[in-house]
Amino acid sequence: MADDALQNMLAQMENAEPYIDIDPGVFERLKHPERTLKVSLPVEMDDGSVQVFEGYRCQFDSARGPYKGGIRYHPGVSMDEVTALSGWMTWKTALVDLPYGGAKGGVVCNPKEMSDREVERLTRRYTEGIRRMIGPDIDVPAPDINTDQQTMAWIMDTYSMYGGYVIPDVVTGKPIEVGGTAGRLEATGRGVAITTERMFEYLDRDLEDATVAVQGFGNVGSVTARLLSNMGATVVAVSDVSGGIYDPDGLDVMAVEQHVAKNATLDGYEAGVTRISNDELLRLDVDALIPAAIENVITEDVARETEASLVVEAANGPTTVAADEILLERDIPVVPDILANAGGVIVSYLEWVQNSQQYSWDLKQVNEDLEGRLTRAFDEMLDTYTARECPDLRTAAYAVALERVGHAHEMRGLFP
Known part of the structure; x- marks a missing residue:
């Protein structure tokens, strides 16, 4: 699986190469x-x-x-x-x-x-x-x-x-008592919720009452589910290592969070739900599927059989390259991980800056900065997707990122 993740990452780079303008020698450096x-x-x-x-x-x-x-x-x-x-x-x-x-x-x-x-x-x-x-x-x-x-x-x-x-x-994601920042704990999940909302706006769909399934109910998945529920979406399924729970009328996300906080897993939660497997969750008929656990869970089989209308990658590398191609053929858009789950590193950056300045910002300032940076990145990805006629959003996101890193290498040169 780990080798698959590395091959997926390299294949995603190769897919974006025709849409970028950097020196071939620099692109070769970027693969290592x-x-x-x-x-x-x-x-x-x-x-x-x-x-x-x-x-x-x-x-x-x-x-x-x-x-x-x-x-x-x-x-x-x-x-x-x-x-x-x-x-x-x-x-x-x-x-x-x-x-x-x-x-x-x-x-x-x-x-x-x-x-x-x-x-x-x-x-x-x-x-x-x-x-x-x-x-x-x-x-x-x-x-x-x-x-x-x-x-x-x-x-x-x-x-x-x-x-x-x-x-x-030296690190970010610390407790506030030793230099952490307000908003860091929820930052990744908040970023997933923000990009999901933006994607619904782009697709001209209404997030209000949209159905959502979240695979993985750790920090990222639980925060994402709660915030999307607060935005009006209907979270119908969540899962963790113990399996999943499903209610077509919508889960009480706060109650599920309280259960997990007390029992460590979803196991034993029975408030009017149907038990399902992680695999079944990935195939549900929902408006948005959010994999928030580990890599390589959306395989070719899942891509063929899922009834989701949109995939938002909260986890790193949850979709294989072969599955990406199938989702593209089926016209199921994917918000790539390097954008969707970037909220955590954005607020980590803000924590690092605050530590270096021996200064701190309040939660409102942190969340506004997070949303502003994610929104700009989302818009840049869409502009690239349209202007360069990229096949999908992942390729567009990679084109933006690879050019930024590639141009930095070009400007710095090769030592010695």
Whole structure:
């Protein structure tokens, strides 16, 4: 699957090449990460035994600024996966015009089977392993799958201990108490909701009472579902690792959130719903399907059989290249991940700027800035889609992003 993600990312680049104006030699450079580090992480477990974990950090491109990208803890983490994800981060930061490059990191583990103390020791050891690669002006990590504000606080603390002073801008997505920003926790989901709303406007459809299915009910999926419900949409299905729930009349999203907060999963929620599988959710007849979990869930089979009218990619790389082609043939538009889920990195940028200035903005200012940047990027994608007669929105988004990164390389030249 990880290798598939990398091949998908490279294929998406190749699809966009005919629509961009950059030097072929520069385009070849864009297909290769600048560096990838693999680290061995011995950790003392609660029972006194020592377990050795594998960790990675891939820095894909820094032509436009410091590397930026999350850290995930998951059994499926691999070098190919972090390479693909770091590439997507590069195009994402360029598309929304942030002065960043792209990176990604991860540790092969299952934190759900570990105690909080074990996860903390693992985090601090991983930080020591990659600390020579990261820094406020070098590479700024953030949360991703199975990492959160607490994880970022441990990384910041460990890095600061080595530095001898508090260095809050080494990571983003921190708790507000140690330099985090208002709005960061909901930023990715808010961005998905904003781009979904904009897409409905572009298609001249009414979001009010539109039916929505969200695959993945973690931080991103739950926030997306709640905000779209607040906008008037009818969220008819959500799912997580335990499976999904479906109600054609609409779910009480707040009640579902409360259940998950108490029980950790959707399992056991029975308030007038039908239990469905994740696979069934992807095939529902809805106005908008929002994959918000992991990569490669919309396969060729799903693309042929889904009855959704629109796909909005809240997850990274949820649609395979082959599935993209089928969705295009079926006239089902896809809002690409590098735009739809960019809200998180936008607010991470705002957090980083606030830390560097030792200043802070309130929630209203942060959310207004988030919406403004996403709206500009959305409009640029649409303008490129129309002006260059791109086959789909993903190709248009890539054209904008690749040209920005490519032109930065052209202006900087090749050293030595």
